[in-house]
Amino acid sequence: MTSFRTRAVHAGLRPDPTYGSVIPAIHQTSTYRQSAVGEFVGDYDYARSANPTRFALEEALGELESGRAVAFSSGLAAAHALLVHVARTGDHVVLPSDLYGGTFRLIDKVLVQWGLDYTLVDQTDLDALAAAITPRTRIVWVETPTNPLLNVVDVRGAVERVAASAGSGAGARPLVVVDNTFATPVNQRPLELGADAVVHSTTKYLGGHSDVVGGAVIASDEALYEGMRFVQNAVGSVPGPFDCFLVHRGLRTLPLRMAAHAESAAAVSAFLRTAPGVSDVRWPGFSGMVSFRHPDAIGIAQRTTLFTLAESLGGVESLIEVPQAMTHQSVEGSDAAVPADLIRLSCGIEEPADLVGDLRAALAA
Numbered sequence: 001m002t003s004f005r006t007r008a009v010h011a012g013l014r015p016d017p018t019y020g021s022v023i024p025a026i027h028q029t030s031t032y033r034q035s036a037v038g039e040f041v042g043d044y045d046y047a048r049s050a051n052p053t054r055f056a057l058e059e060a061l062g063e064l065e066s067g068r069a070v071a072f073s074s075g076l077a078a079a080h081a082l083l084v085h086v087a088r089t090g091d092h093v094v095l096p097s098d099l100y101g102g103t104f105r106l107i108d109k110v111l112v113q114w115g116l117d118y119t120l121v122d123q124t125d126l127d128a129l130a131a132a133i134t135p136r137t138r139i140v141w142v143e144t145p146t147n148p149l150l151n152v153v154d155v156r157g158a159v160e161r162v163a164a165s166a167g168s169g170a171g172a173r174p175l176v177v178v179d180n181t182f183a184t185p186v187n188q189r190p191l192e193l194g195a196d197a198v199v200h201s202t203t204k205y206l207g208g209h210s211d212v213v214g215g216a217v218i219a220s221d222e223a224l225y226e227g228m229r230f231v232q233n234a235v236g237s238v239p240g241p242f243d244c245f246l247v248h249r250g251l252r253t254l255p256l257r258m259a260a261h262a263e264s265a266a267a268v269s270a271f272l273r274t275a276p277g278v279s280d281v282r283w284p285g286f287s288g289m290v291s292f293r294h295p296d297a298i299g300i301a302q303r304t305t306l307f308t309l310a311e312s313l314g315g316v317e318s319l320i321e322v323p324q325a326m327t328h329q330s331v332e333g334s335d336a337a338v339p340a341d342l343i344r345l346s347c348g349i350e351e352p353a354d355l356v357g358d359l360r361a362a363l364a365a
Ligand SMILES: Cc1ncc(COP(=O)(O)O)c(C=O)c1O
Pocket: 074, 075, 076, 077, 100, 102, 103, 143, 147, 179, 181, 182, 200, 201, 202, 203, 213, 214, 215, 312
């Protein structure tokens, strides 16, 4: 098999058969001509159900995550599709005790109304994870590294503990789902570690340029993949063709960008560990996400100039935010609440010394 870096460049791309364009055309269409009633090319009867630009992205995502991918209009749409396909009224999911606030809100504010129950647990403690599984648990939802505290969960260990819980008579084995948004398949491929499904916000590193919102579910099991395709069409939260094109283009440089993000994050976290007033510096050792605590979190976030004050992450440009006041308001007051003095950085691919200089100036002011 060719290396990941080579596959990232070629995955899902075949020259256009009509004109030979190296990059296939963007199929910006809502429907397809039928030569006779019910006669159309392949699956292409209507663009919610099938679109060649979307299929090309799905093929690429599947190849890079070692499964079969279904693309959605956002990361949360992908999470929603998976949850409603797998879980029913009365079922239970195990969630990480720190996770993206929007995922928590989807479950805590929307799906609980349909009878879904959940338990928050520190998933770095595999005993605690195993103890949270009940006979009604259908999904163990892993996010690693977590957003925003950058805790790393042992995916293979979680898979083993979940398998053992089923063997102990706790009921059917729950699915292990991994939100791989922060790690990306460059650093971690959960399906190869035994997980059942991967969820992405392609808005982040996969798109990589802060110019598109999208999501995906990738599964290795054929029935789960078919189920996701069914929900994609039945619910209709599909990404547009141009958005698919942008994410697909982003994938081609993903390995190069992830190396540059990590280089920036290494320099930034090394500086922060020596900076006065800064505590609890976290960087998992890969990817571009760094978090730290400082009593003047809001002041610092408003003083940087290269780090733009904005929600989101994973683009080539650096971003800074205060999770408690911005991305994680929906967990306020819950067991997943985040500290008010926490700053989250998405380190971009700029010159690392310039990023350090920007933070040094913002901390000194
Ligand atoms: C880890 C993680 N998962 C999922 C999402 C949701 O993705 P989207 O904003 O594309 O719906 C986000 C968004 O920030 C995220 O950080």
